[in-house]
Amino acid sequence: GESVGLHLPTLSVQEGDNSIINCAYSNSASDYFIWYKQESGKGPQFIIDIRSNMDKRQGQRVTVLLNKTVKHLSLQIAATQPGDSAVYFCAETGNAGNMLTFGGGTRLMVKP
Amino acid sequence: KAGVTQTPRYLIKTRGQQVTLSCSPISGHRSVSWYQQTPGQGLQFLFEYFSETQRNKGNFPGRFSGRQFSNSRSEMNVSTLELGDSALYLCASSLSGQGAGYTFGSGTRLTVV
Secondary structure (H helix, E strand, O other), X not given: OOOOOOOOOEEEEEOOOOEEEEEEOOOOOOOEEEEEEEOOOOXXXXXXXXXXXXXXXXXXXXXXXXXXXXXEEEEXXXXXXXXXXXXXXXXXXXXXXXXXXXXXXXXXXXXX | OOOOEEXXXXXXXXXXXXXXXXXXXXXXXXXXXXXXXXXXXXXXXXXXXXXXXXXXXXXXXXXEEEEEOOOOOEEEEEOOOOHHHOEEEEEEEEOOOOOOOOEEOOOEEEEEO
């Protein structure tokens, strides 16, 4: 497959454990945040999003937490599975809603 | 429904040449954005088109250009290719381009030799 990033921070977890992936953003004007998952050879795939008027949002096995005070975003994956292995990116829309600014990405490796 | 389709999937070009990449958005989506992904710089915004108009442009040289057709299909062009243009070029479409609902294609892998 294609390499998304050669020097990405890596999180290695045991199958069944919970995973927490963190992201810091810099634009205090950002009002919409998205987490994407990217598998080898594919484009980013939407996981979950959150608007700035919320601090928590839950999906199926995933939760996003937003702390606007310290400009921090996290993605929690419950009961991590081998199929969760991928690179995860946070993204934000800043002053212009029609562009995304991406974080550097975190590689999640799930050990069976 | 069909997703975002990018062609070609892989491309090898020589320095100095030009290249055109194509993106067909999801039916009904009027906004198309382009991103460059490299190991060193990550994902970077190139430009966004809505109803054939470029609404926003990232910090890339003028060698990078794009356009959108009346059927919302989009093309991007890179002229006078440099080795550093080697990257995965991703297209994303959405209904309005305002904050939500971006769907990405699988990208075009461009290698410049």
